[in-house]
Amino acid sequence: MKKSLKRIILTVSVSALALFTLAGCGKTGLDSGNSSDSKVETKKPKDIKVGASLSTQSNPFFVSVKKGINDLAKKNDTKVQISDAQNDTAKQNNDIEDLITKKVDILIINPVDSSAITPAVKDANDAGIPVITVDRSSDGGKVLSLVASNSTKGGQMAAKFLIDKLGENAKIAELQGIPGASATRERGKGFDNYSKGKLDIVAKQTAGFDRAKGLSTTENILQGNPDIVGIFSQNDEMALGAVQAVKAANKEVTIVGFDGEKDGIKAVKSGKMAATVAQQPEEMGRLSLQAAYDYFNGKKVKKNIESPLKLVTTESLNK
Numbered sequence: 001m002k003k004s005l006k007r008i009i010l011t012v013s014v015s016a017l018a019l020f021t022l023a024g025c026g027k028t029g030l031d032s033g034n035s036s037d038s039k040v041e042t043k044k045p046k047d048i049k050v051g052a053s054l055s056t057q058s059n060p061f062f063v064s065v066k067k068g069i070n071d072l073a074k075k076n077d078t079k080v081q082i083s084d085a086q087n088d089t090a091k092q093n094n095d096i097e098d099l100i101t102k103k104v105d106i107l108i109i110n111p112v113d114s115s116a117i118t119p120a121v122k123d124a125n126d127a128g129i130p131v132i133t134v135d136r137s138s139d140g141g142k143v144l145s146l147v148a149s150n151s152t153k154g155g156q157m158a159a160k161f162l163i164d165k166l167g168e169n170a171k172i173a174e175l176q177g178i179p180g181a182s183a184t185r186e187r188g189k190g191f192d193n194y195s196k197g198k199l200d201i202v203a204k205q206t207a208g209f210d211r212a213k214g215l216s217t218t219e220n221i222l223q224g225n226p227d228i229v230g231i232f233s234q235n236d237e238m239a240l241g242a243v244q245a246v247k248a249a250n251k252e253v254t255i256v257g258f259d260g261e262k263d264g265i266k267a268v269k270s271g272k273m274a275a276t277v278a279q280q281p282e283e284m285g286r287l288s289l290q291a292a293y294d295y296f297n298g299k300k301v302k303k304n305i306e307s308p309l310k311l312v313t314t315e316s317l318n319k
């Protein structure tokens with residue numbers, strides 16, 4: 001009888017432990033791979049409350065991202081609240097905390113800094129709010145999907161163009177974006193790796209993805225390196241600043257940008273810039289919101305949603 005009682009007690013204890021273990025293995029956040037959660041409450045687009053935080057609205061590229069989000073939202077009667085971080089990581093994190101407090105259903109984030117955004121992403125995870133990032137990734141936390149072009153490939157495209165245009169060992173300067181942004185790292189990686197042994201990169205300086213800083217930084221580079229013949233700028237805004245500096249110095253320098261924003265395309269067409277690696281920012285915005293719709297419709301959402309790239313040159317625009 002004692003043995004039977006012990007066996008019963010042991011069986012009950014093991015069963016209880018198994019139930020506790022299973023409970024502890026439940027989802028603590030969002031999947032970062034192809035994602036579809038059977039427990040997600042299905043919602044129609046008109047019933048989804050979307051919060052979006054964009055790095056800046058002073059850059060036309062991100063104005064276009066916003067337009068892509070708003071245009072699709074308008075078609076589907078989706079409520080969207082979009083905040084402008086003004087390239088300030090602290091402001092962006094505060095903006096996101098505000099959106100979390102307002103209990104949005106999903107967050108679309110274009111980080112100022114991929115590392116600094118991590119705490120906000122983790123807070124969203126803790127609140128059970130899925131996160132989609134646009135153009136730049138988050139270094140930490142769980143993200144449902146990243147909607148972006150292949151920045152490494154884009155950097156390679158820019159390097160190949162300069163090699164073909166100027167020949168090997170040409171002296172080149174590189175204007176870098178915001179330190180810590182994934183786009184800065186990836187565009188630089190693609191360009192530098194492809195250029196190794198083929199181009200002479202004599203200067204690399206940060207201009208923060210900003211046109212005015214692109215102007216002043218290029219002025220400094222030209223003073224220290226008057227023999228450069230090419231510039232790779234990690235976005236069009238800095239490239240447009242470089243155009244002004246090169247013109248003021250009365251020099252002939254081949255300038256390649258990145259993004260394909262409206263002013264950048266105009267500069268390429270006129271020959272002030274030689275080329276730009278063109279993204280499709282409106283399409284990025286649209287794809288990010290569509291991913292949100294798919295998530296709340298129970299569909300699988302890819303971990304990485306790639307937006308296409310195209311090298312646009314003066315020659316291709318004037319055919």
